[in-house]
Amino acid sequence: MLSALKRLHDMRCCFRKSDIVLACLLVCFGCKQQSEEVVQSESANPLPRKAYLGYVDTRVGTAPSIADITVTEVEEPLGYVSPIVGNPSALTHWTPQTAKWTDRVITVPVPYWYDQKKIQGFRGTRYPNGAVVGDWGPMSLMPLTGEVKIDADERASSFSHATEIAKPHYYSVKLDDYDIKAEFTAASKTGFFQFTFPESESSSVVFDGVYVPGYYKVIPERNEIEGYTVIAGHFKNHFVAKFDKKFEAYNVDMLPNVVDADLVPDGFKAAYYNNDKLEGEPDVFVTYSKLNYNWLKAPAEGVEDDFFSAVYTGTLVARHSGEHTFELTTKDGTRMYINDEMVIDQWMYRATGTNIHKMNLIKGQKYNIRIEYYDGSSTTEMHLRCAEPVRPDPDLGPKMALKGADGNAVYITFATKDQEKVKMKVGTSLIDLEQARANMEEEFSDFDFNEAVAKGSDVWEKELNRIQVEGADDDKAIFYTALTKCFVNPRNLNEGGRYFSPFDFEVHEGEMYTDLSIWDTFRSLHPLWVILKPQETTDVINGMLNAYKQGGWLPKWPNPWYRSIMMGTHADAVITDAYIKGIRGFDTELAFEAMLKNATEKGNRGFSGRVGIEYFNEIGYVPTDIFGFYGEPVARTLEFSYDDYCIAQMAKALGKDDHHDDFTQRSKRYINVLDKETGLVRGKKRNGEWLPPLDKSISVWAQGTDHDTEVYYKNHTLLVPHDIPGLADFMGGEEKLVDYLDEFFEKDMYYVGDEFSMHAPYMYNSLGTPWKTQKVVRDMLAKYFFDDVGGLPGNDDCGQVSSWYVFGAMGFYPALPGTPTYEICSPIFNKVQISVGKGKVFTVTANNNSKENAYIQSATLNGEPYNSSQLFHNAIMEGGELTFEMGPEPNKEWGNQR
Template sequence: MKCFFRKYLVIGIAFITFFGCNTQSGKKESVLNYVDTRVGTAASIADITVTEVEEPMGYVSPIVGNPSALTHWTPQTAVFTKRVITVPVPYWYDQEAIQGFRGTRYPNGAVVGDWGAMCVMPMTGEVKIGAEDRASKFSHNTEVAKPHYYAVQLDDYNIKAEFTAAAKTAFFQFTFPESNQSSILIDGVFVPGNYKVIPERNEIEGYSVIAGHFKNHFVAKFDKKFEVYNVDVLPNVVDANLVPEGFEAKYYNNDKLEGKPDVLVNYSELNYNWLKEPAKGVKADFFSVEYTGIFVARHTGEHRFELTTKDGTRMYINDEMVIDQWMYRATGTNTHKVHLIKGQKYEIRIEYYDGSSTTEMQLRCAEPVKLDPSHGPKMALKGADGNAVYVTFATKDQEKVKMKVATSLIDIAQARANMEEEFPEFDFNKAVTKSAAVWEKELNMIQVEGTEDDKAIFYTALTKCFVNPRNLNEGGRYFSPFDYKVHEGEMYTDLSIWDTFRSLHPLWVILKPQETTDIINGMLNAYKEGGWIPKWPNPWYRSIMMGTHSDAVIADAYVKGIKGFDTDLAFEAMLKNANVKGNRGFSGRVGIDYFNDIGYVPTDIFGFYGEPVARTLEFSYDDYCIAQMAKALGKDDQHDEFMKRSKRYVNVLDKETGLVRGKKLNGEWLAPYDKSISVWAQGTDHDTEVYYKNHTLLVPHDVPGLAEFMGGNEKLEAYLDEFFDNDMYYVGDEFSMHAPYLYNFIGTPWKTQKVVRDMLFKYFFNDVGGLPGNDDCGQVSSWYVFGAMGFYPACPGDPIYQICSPVLDKVSLNVGEGKTFTVIAKNNSRENMYIQSATLNGKPYSKCTLDHKDLVAGGELVFEMGAEPNKNWGI
């Protein structure tokens, strides 16, 4: 596979050369030559330790757009893909057809939702609305996948599609064949939209509604006139005309329709969006409902039902299941066609379960009535709700049609302003060059020397570190997902903080200190507007994952010198995380009242899916971070208090098994290796053991305490040896990403050097299967970037990095103010993985740690490498 992949990469290099970004007289070669954004779009080619409930997939797409763009763009091969976990990842390498080019806000590499998406598709001949119907075959041989540019040949239509993108605007160039019926279609991917065609300006404008509470606005502008246009108008909502007695809703305060219903409600139609609970007495999250009604057909013939929901749903007609989408986070519209007879009655039953965040339920029906063919075009001029909108024109052979699409969460006028700011002209080549320059600047913040393969892996990983979080700023303003108002200032979302606090945010502290300040100010704006610092915003609060690791992000930044935010407000918000139960749709630290009362989160209160042991471990670590923030602020009493709280992890460490273990409210342990401890502990007995072994190490803030539990440093060393020798470490998930660096803490740093170096070569490749697991908004990629450079932030909240064995021969980091920190590995090779000696700024250096203050001061850290460990260095 790798040989073929490198062949495809040549196409990208040729493109960069064409646009003048490659080596020229007196100019440095473009680092973009090394990047292919398809890395991670196929299953890992490595032998990965992974449980049955996960899959070693990067879950990334070939994203195009500026770093932290409001909207990224990518080819779409699927709306949803049914794999081990069903997720709306736009692009999968193993699929053979492209359905269009999606403006996406899917957090790259994560397992959450896409929101406010839209899709653009060129075609010839008859216009096909459905994503699968219109999809075109393509070959990976014709793809170019760079962070600033994507190109592919759509074989079924003989159209070459190219696009670039900035932060809020995409620029497409479609090269059409000769055709009297060439078209470009726009749809809302998961939900319908409202579309208006303005032919005198060669424009389409519109919006789609995001969870019923705000809108994704867009303006599409063409350089070619069109005379034919249409909106595929939505069918009517099923109301009292079709269901005279309405719908009865039975709500259950569980997500499985179990037991007796807790609340009964009657609706005249199913056309609702709920931000919190759907009815009084119903839980805001993880509820289920059954809707039933009698449909009376007004016509004989084919009826098309359209059911738009979030999360899992099933639909039955006369007890026959006709739609089956019983999946978490399955936002979208499902259709079913059925022949009905006029005057007959049909029982409709819809089952739905809600996971977390908002709820949507809409049922429409297209009756077998012949429509006036002029209706769609007339409605297009007025503006109408529809499944899609399209424009059609004649093209000559090899005619290039250009199209710009600007987006905004504020309004249509702001979308126009965004387009004018980013791509005011219809010059595609100029737009590509402009976008390439943005990424050149980003990636050149770190300059490296090494093998060509290592540079390709490194720069592709570094690219993924800058896709998210998502910057919502539009001209100094932002639309807040937390109070649905427009404010001045900063706001970021799609922060996978449970993952990214570990190394992605620490990388930004070094490379992007000002933007780190902006992100923290965005968190504090969310706190002011919604009542809490978000822990996984997508784009609003999501009640997923365990700890409140914004505590770690803020503390780590502050102790490393990041200023420019209200520290008193930040500390207030952190204390609220640590002491107050969640509300207003935000779960916060679930079980915090028990944690503060008895010192752990009990398993019989918070069982399966509740992750009670993980919560105890993570709350302890977050309290450690709060203690560091308190210390830096001179709050000595609170420092002492939270340092004591940070030791509560010991309450779920079990001497009998030598591992973490669930504990009930009465202090009784669960059975050893009880699978109900976590969803991730399911599967085989080996899967369960892997979970327990990884999770036991989730104590980055108190390695001496963990070693004491194990029986001393030698016992912890033996645990780690067995752990790594038997491939129990799962690099593709975050529970114990710091684990390889624990050897540094216990006097055996040469083992950290070997384990990290071995893993980087074993799991990461310049290949579509080159990521060992979900990238989670750049966390797995940033883990690689740090390891390849030779140091890692094993405990964010401490201004210290653990030294490992650099893969690259030379790394130069731009640390700001014109300063550079350089790491040089002399005599470096695959075999020479061990540090023999080191100097820092010309002086002998014998520590296996690096202080942040030394890094940002600039300087030079030089290692002499060798094939045998020097067991006297670094201890």
């Protein structure tokens, strides 16, 4: 069935390797053919440089998985990635935009979906690739001919995937409706575009803020546009766009007026509830003359900072008859009613967005307006505007474009000859406009587009050459595309030694990273960086500590500020794992202080921290009757226990023996939510009473069918990576836990995209059956990952799923971050060479390797017999060679030494 699905998919998508290679040869300047010719060597990397970009297609994961995925009804096996372009960890990436929002099982602002038929523009995005959160401070631009269309849907052009080239440093596509070829490359803060226009008296480029209005100014004598959009009312995404062609016309699409006392003479009455469901009686009442606010925290005294709701009511008196256009800009959920009829329905957790409603009003008549709103976490926005049916001054837009004005969009227009190439650079900055201009000039000092593409190619070839593999071409395509995704996030906010902090809204010197999906990425993405990018790992940790100093807490899912989502405080794991493996260059005492705060104090200042920590510390678990549905109390108990294990390891490394002993004991508290009756995790009330077995209220992810619920419980029960012997004792011994795992995998209850149990295939190593790890991992790599747009088995989560693949394909995996060890599996490649710094290379060689020969028969490490299924970090970083002899049957005598 799976192979049939893949063949069917292959027939409808132009995704064959030969097509990609041909496209690279003809168009993609910096890309080399797939022959991997040696192009140069570097002193920093002793391996001779090879060309790997020909294997990469960044569209992998932009369509639903073609594999048979175990997933609950409330999830979809989607990668949530886009074909983004830009340097690793770029401040701003660029990508084609097929949608502002997409209604899937989860409504998300992912810019690009493979199955959508039109391109709305090209987005400067900060959407964390593969995640399900917000795109903060994006902008979009679109070339077109003929009548200028501002609305993204109206201006969208059809296109064919056959004309796309999607690489991490270069994207190209033909916009069929306008006969425009669009190409772009990007560095860290600047996008560089080349548009090949047809002959036209009216060729234009439109800029907008995607979800929000912006400020725009045209400087025709410099061929420039500058402007910014406001991010949550507290800082700005600045940009400067510079063309190599003179403007012949320009305009700002002006904003409607804010609805104020001229339209609503008695103002808006607000009723606030200290819950996010409009439940019970209001707690606070306020009257506003208009709704045009950005609130960093609470909108009024007595209202909670986060997770509140509100109803705003007012009476509008129309001053004109005719069509009125209402624009409602909010963050998170909103509904708008006019005369009790719902006209806007966006009742969902979301990033800032603008919704539009048009209707005819009659002069002098009264209209009751009601806006319902709920706030999730972080900041709050509420803006209501209305365009009345008054003929606009046609000269106002161009005049205001020169002066600078707020608007929905700005555009410039010029005549073009057939096949004329127009080039444009767009520098971005969170600091100010001059920094955006400086970033642009530093990264692309001229308009040599081909050279810019070659420069981006060089950057990415250097990244991919950190690991060189030998094996089948299909496997290389999957591997190097996955490795590309491992270097996209976290996002580096450094601009010339400075950064704008999303935690105190000030400019500082030093390091700052955001879009860290730490709940996911602590498991293998950060451990991969420890090996490949030790210096940048230090920078990331220093960024975390700067967040702690400026915001009071280590970040756990910054996007770009604190987001109170997911469980645990796994910065504890990231820092501990790095330190245990030799990463230095950060303040360890400050780091330990911050980790202790996570483990002992409730969150504040809009940061949730470890929700339920006071109960975890009082009674040893997070109770379900206090933190119920969506509260994930059982998962929190398990993850707090693991975090405490990491703190214990950090304490031991720092010589803090009392803390080590204390947190080692705390790490055993997971046992309090393991139930002997069911043999699984189970919710427990504060009084010690268990919830019913397989109770669905344990989590939103446990919804759906009864089988879905059982899958959730089975996966979660394994979330004890730090104490497998203790879990085995609970099960009744190692053999019982092996039986549990056997049934778990045989009945296909493992969801590879679910981080809770990503370490599960490697648990066999700790239970004396390493050949089972070898078999299970090898099978999963083949079953779930493909060189196909549907080739990812779930949310990539900022590179976590991709890094899980990268480690497994190489033959070892960091199953327990916080310790200097890796679990050995069965490498799919005949040879893997890893540049580990200081001129050293660690090599994994698999002799007699094939799909059939998936079992390790014997091994040597640097020529000496090696009989352990565990590999130590020092062995990797010192360089050397781990050699496996492979065979078709398991050797049950190998790998049992620990």
